[in-house]
Amino acid sequence: MTIGIPRALIYWKRPQFWESFFESLGFKILLSPKTNKEIVEWGVRVSDPENCFSNKVYWGHLLWLDGKIVEASPHLSERSPVCDFIFVPRLKATEEKLEYCPKFFGLPDLSKILVKTPILTETFDPRKEKTEKTFKKLGKKLKKGSREIRKALGVALLKERELKEKETREFFEKIRSKKQKIVLVSHPYNLYDEYVNLRMKENLEKLGAEPIFIDEIPLEKSKVRSQKSKLINFHWEFGKEIMEKIQEILKYKISGAVEISSFACGCDAVLKEFVASEFKRNKIPFLYSIIDEHTGEAGLQTRLEAFMDTLK
Amino acid sequence: MEKPIITFARWGNYTVAFKTLFEQLGLEVIPPEKTTSQVIAEGARMAPEMFCFPMKVTLGNYLPALKKGANTIFMVQNVGGSCRQRYYGVIQEKVLKENGHQINFLDFRATPKDIYRTIKEVSGASFWQILKAALFFFKKLRLIEKIEKTAQYCRPRELEKGATDRLLSDFFSKLEKINKEKDFSNFKKDALRKLKGIKIEKKADLPKVGLIGEIYTVCDPTINFEVERKLGLERIEVHREMDITYHLKKIIFPWKDWVIQRKINPYLRSTVGGHGRDAIYEILHYIKEDFDGIIHLLPMACMPEITVRPILEKIHQESGIPFLSLSLDEQVAEAGIDTRLEAFIDVVKGYYQNKKS
Amino acid sequence: MKTYLGIDVGSISTKFVLIDEENRILSVSYFRTEGNPIEAIKKGLKELESHNSKHNPDIEIVGVGTTGSARYLAGVITGADLIKNEISAHAKGVIHSFPEARTVIEIGGQDSKVIILENSVVVDFAMNLICAAGTGSFLDAQAFRMGVPIEQFGEIALKSKSPTVVSSRCTVFCESDMIHKQQIGHSREDIIAGLCQGLARNFLNNVAKGKNIKPPIVFLGGVSENLGMRKAFADVLGEKVIVPEHNTVMGALGAALLVKKNPAGKTKIRGF
Numbered sequence: 001m002t003i004g005i006p007r008a009l010i011y012w013k014r015p016q017f018w019e020s021f022f023e024s025l026g027f028k029i030l031l032s033p034k035t036n037k038e039i040v041e042w043g044v045r046v047s048d049p050e051n052c053f054s055n056k057v058y059w060g061h062l063l064w065l066d067g068k069i070v071e072a073s074p075h076l077s078e079r080s081p082v083c084d085f086i087f088v089p090r091l092k093a094t095e096e097k098l099e100y101c102p103k104f105f106g107l108p109d110l111s112k113i114l115v116k117t118p119i120l121t122e123t124f125d126p127r128k129e130k131t132e133k134t135f136k137k138l139g140k141k142l143k144k145g146s147r148e149i150r151k152a153l154g155v156a157l158l159k160e161r162e163l164k165e166k167e168t169r170e171f172f173e174k175i176r177s178k179k180q181k182i183v184l185v186s187h188p189y190n191l192y193d194e195y196v197n198l199r200m201k202e203n204l205e206k207l208g209a210e211p212i213f214i215d216e217i218p219l220e221k222s223k224v225r226s227q228k229s230k231l232i233n234f235h236w237e238f239g240k241e242i243m244e245k246i247q248e249i250l251k252y253k254i255s256g257a258v259e260i261s262s263f264a265c266g267c268d269a270v271l272k273e274f275v276a277s278e279f280k281r282n283k284i285p286f287l288y289s290i291i292d293e294h295t296g297e298a299g300l301q302t303r304l305e306a307f308m309d310t311l312k
Numbered sequence: 313m314e315k316p317i318i319t320f321a322r323w324g325n326y327t328v329a330f331k332t333l334f335e336q337l338g339l340e341v342i343p344p345e346k347t348t349s350q351v352i353a354e355g356a357r358m359a360p361e362m363f364c365f366p367m368k369v370t371l372g373n374y375l376p377a378l379k380k381g382a383n384t385i386f387m388v389q390n391v392g393g394s395c396r397q398r399y400y401g402v403i404q405e406k407v408l409k410e411n412g413h414q415i416n417f418l419d420f421r422a423t424p425k426d427i428y429r430t431i432k433e434v435s436g437a438s439f440w441q442i443l444k445a446a447l448f449f450f451k452k453l454r455l456i457e458k459i460e461k462t463a464q465y466c467r468p469r470e471l472e473k474g475a476t477d478r479l480l481s482d483f484f485s486k487l488e489k490i491n492k493e494k495d496f497s498n499f500k501k502d503a504l505r506k507l508k509g510i511k512i513e514k515k516a517d518l519p520k521v522g523l524i525g526e527i528y529t530v531c532d533p534t535i536n537f538e539v540e541r542k543l544g545l546e547r548i549e550v551h552r553e554m555d556i557t558y559h560l561k562k563i564i565f566p567w568k569d570w571v572i573q574r575k576i577n578p579y580l581r582s583t584v585g586g587h588g589r590d591a592i593y594e595i596l597h598y599i600k601e602d603f604d605g606i607i608h609l610l611p612m613a614c615m616p617e618i619t620v621r622p623i624l625e626k627i628h629q630e631s632g633i634p635f636l637s638l639s640l641d642e643q644v645a646e647a648g649i650d651t652r653l654e655a656f657i658d659v660v661k662g663y664y665q666n667k668k669s
Numbered sequence: 670m671k672t673y674l675g676i677d678v679g680s681i682s683t684k685f686v687l688i689d690e691e692n693r694i695l696s697v698s699y700f701r702t703e704g705n706p707i708e709a710i711k712k713g714l715k716e717l718e719s720h721n722s723k724h725n726p727d728i729e730i731v732g733v734g735t736t737g738s739a740r741y742l743a744g745v746i747t748g749a750d751l752i753k754n755e756i757s758a759h760a761k762g763v764i765h766s767f768p769e770a771r772t773v774i775e776i777g778g779q780d781s782k783v784i785i786l787e788n789s790v791v792v793d794f795a796m797n798l799i800c801a802a803g804t805g806s807f808l809d810a811q812a813f814r815m816g817v818p819i820e821q822f823g824e825i826a827l828k829s830k831s832p833t834v835v836s837s838r839c840t841v842f843c844e845s846d847m848i849h850k851q852q853i854g855h856s857r858e859d860i861i862a863g864l865c866q867g868l869a870r871n872f873l874n875n876v877a878k879g880k881n882i883k884p885p886i887v888f889l890g891g892v893s894e895n896l897g898m899r900k901a902f903a904d905v906l907g908e909k910v911i912v913p914e915h916n917t918v919m920g921a922l923g924a925a926l927l928v929k930k931n932p933a934g935k936t937k938i939r940g941f
Binding site for chain 1: 584
């Protein structure tokens with residue numbers, strides 16, 4: 001049996017976790033390709049026009065897994081993707097009882113309207129139900145017992161921890177670099193998707209900078225528990241995390257910060273105010289950029305160049 | 313602490329009741345002025361770019377009052393659940409401070425405990441005073457809502473065009489000045505009598521249209537370009553579930569949300585913030601009640617409403633009921649809205665005629 | 670002879686249609702509004718008067734209907750008996766001329782609409798919301814930039830064998846993309862055909878998004894005169910696209926038909 005996973009939005013919150021989990025259980029995984037032009041076009045075409053760009057991209061990936069994109073563009077010469085289920089979890093809150101973006105809440109229901117492939121889902125809300133129980137329920141749907149689930153979970157968590165440790169090691173190397181360190185602030189689905197962020201990391205490296213993703217910044221365990229922001233207490237998990245990581249990175253010498261937001265991102269409309277304030281308060285040059293299906297790489301490059309010039 | 317001079321955001325016809333609440337507590341109030349396109353433009357100018365429309369309007373509402381000397385602003389949080397509404401207060405306070413306004417911003421959660429605590433702190437009033445003021449507030453609020461509902465029935469049937477609205481403006485301006493319970497009872501009797509007295513076509517069976525969507529946009533006629541009035545004048549009976557009592561009832565009786573969730577489960581199995589679920593519940597309800605059209609009102613890019621919009625469209629396609637979704641913000645032109653409304657009214661009337669034959 | 674007049678005053682063009690009791694079209698005029706609707710209406714009325722006095726002196730206009738973005742203004746000036754929105758007016762025109770139509774695509778100078786019909790009743794519609802990249806102004810701007818008269822646009826587009834893909838979301842950004850494509854050697858025919866396709870796709874992705882487009886599909890409005898656009902829609906939709914007679918004045922025709930259906934007794938028309 002093959003389970004399809006869209007390589008967008010929630011995927012980037014825990015890359016490789018879900019693949020490891022399902023593969024340990026003996027399923028084949030079909031991951032949608034890296035975001036490309038067709039995926040974005042299709043996502044935009046089917047989406048409500050006022051939806052945020054990141055959500056539109058997600059629909060594109062979903063359609064790819066359903067086979068629609070390959071069907072419509074035979075010249076792409078890809079074999080038609082086939083999966084028995086598409087996995088779209090309903091992520092509502094984290095272990096710390098902080099909420100995800102409300103757009104995540106409706107993903108499974110809207111996915112069902114959009115594609116023919118059956119959707120595999122389960123609601124992850126530690127405020128209502130222990131995560132362990134949710135995994136058991138997921139297991140039942142896949143006809144797997146609790147022992148197998150626990151084992152698979154163990155494998156996936158181990159893999160995740162290894163990745164995190166590698167990331168932390170790399171972070172400390174980057175932080176020692178003599179180049180100008182630029183913090184990139186955004187949600188993981190914008191940071192790690194090069195098509196969507198128009199290869200921002202590569203462009204910054206070409207300009208001689210050392211880009212550091214906000215996501216990579218490690219937080220001491222104790223920090224994660226308390227939230228003592230002077231400005232705001234976010235009820236969103238990314239809100240709290242980003243604000244804390246900004247506090248952390250300010251301890252090091254950074255030359256500038258760039259924030260990327262998807263067009264029409266409601267959460268960022270709030271977040272940006274506080275991110276910008278923090279950097280301004282600490283006199284760190286700050287650049288804010290909105291991305292959508294029409295943003296041209298050339299335009300962004302120009303802005304980055306100009307920004308880097310101001311740092312000299 | 314200097315003497316608090318209160319102001320707050322406008323919310324359609326309900327603003328009158330809020331003003332009374334504060335005055336009854338012995339607080340000095342500078343009520344927000346009528347929302348005009350200038351007010352909206354000022355608010356939009358100050359507000360963060362991609363923020364939702366109600367935040368920009370309410371911000372604009374404060375400014376003239378601040379100029380007149382208001383130094384304390386009341387803004388409720390948590391009307392929106394998981395959506396951005398809870399951050400209105402924080403953002404508005406920040407933006408006002410950055411623009412040089414030194415004000416005491418009272419940002420409180422919409423729970424009875426928090427509301428009580430905030431009011432007590434600011435006014436220094438006793439428990440009984442607060443209770444009395446709250447009861448008077450509810451009385452006024454309920455009357456305003458009743459007047460609005462009666463108007464929705466009378467307006468499409470009125471024999472003299474404009475009679476209902478003239479009465480309404482008279483009522484609301486008089487109601488604002490009423491401070492004593494005794495005057496209020498007299499006023500209420502008189503108002504209800506006058507409403508009954510509007511000459512209407514008694515036997516008229518008219519097409520019915522439901523208004524659904526984001527609560528602020530649906531309830532405030534200035535923001536939604538007076539959709540209710542325009543439909544009424546074209547002899548269409550308008551209904552809406554949303555008003556303040558609806559929202560308060562849900563806070564006090566949480567099982568209403570469970571009922572809603574059960575009903576909409578085939579379409580959406582979760583909250584999405586704001587009143588997203590309610591929109592789905594209401595469209596299904598109005599279809600069952602054999603309505604002739606649905607208008608969906610929302611601020612542009614409103615997260616919960618945009619999440620449910622594809623579901624509403626699907627229900628529209630499945631049932632055939634005429635459906636119009638209008639996204640509003642500071643840049644929308646009234647002419648565009650009017651043209652769509654006119655065309656929609658024709659579609660509704662056509663659908664209604666078809667049903668009858 | 671009793672006649673009915675329909676006037677469609679849009680931002681780019683003004684249309685007059687006069688019909689008789691048997692719904693025969695007696696005269697049609699179409700000219701640019703040029704930013705002055707009042708003058709345009711006066712001009713149209715004068716022309717109509719002189720045309721009538723020459724050809725049909727015993728004409729009596731017993732009803733006037735107005736539509737278009739300046740319909741209220743036109744209504745006041747002419748003393749119209751009926752003021753109707755453009756959607757209902759165009760729908761009426763199509764239902765009369767071509768009752769089997771299921772989808773109507775109307776693209777004018779500054780606006781565009783899609784109307785869905787079922788059994789000669791409008792069941793759904795949409796109008797363009799955000800910008801003019803899906804309208805005639807878009808093509809006008811590009812034609813001007815390329816130094817090609819818009820009337821020739823269509824024929825040139827038909828010569829193309831493989832239309833270039835041109836970014837068509839925004840008129841201004843499209844220009845930069847077109848320059849880029851010209852520089853890398855795409856031919857004029859291919860670019861023009863690409864623009865037509867871009868407009869068609871833009872229309873379908875924005876205005877007509879989510880609407881149930883079913884054949885027979887009727888194409889109206891000034892832009893429907895463009896042969897390249899007719900082909901572009903046919904290509905993009907994968908369906909035959911029908912351009913009926915009176916495709917550019919359907920709104921005015923609809924208004925005339927509607928006022929005829931609901932005669933006001935004595936007309937309020939203020940005469941010439």
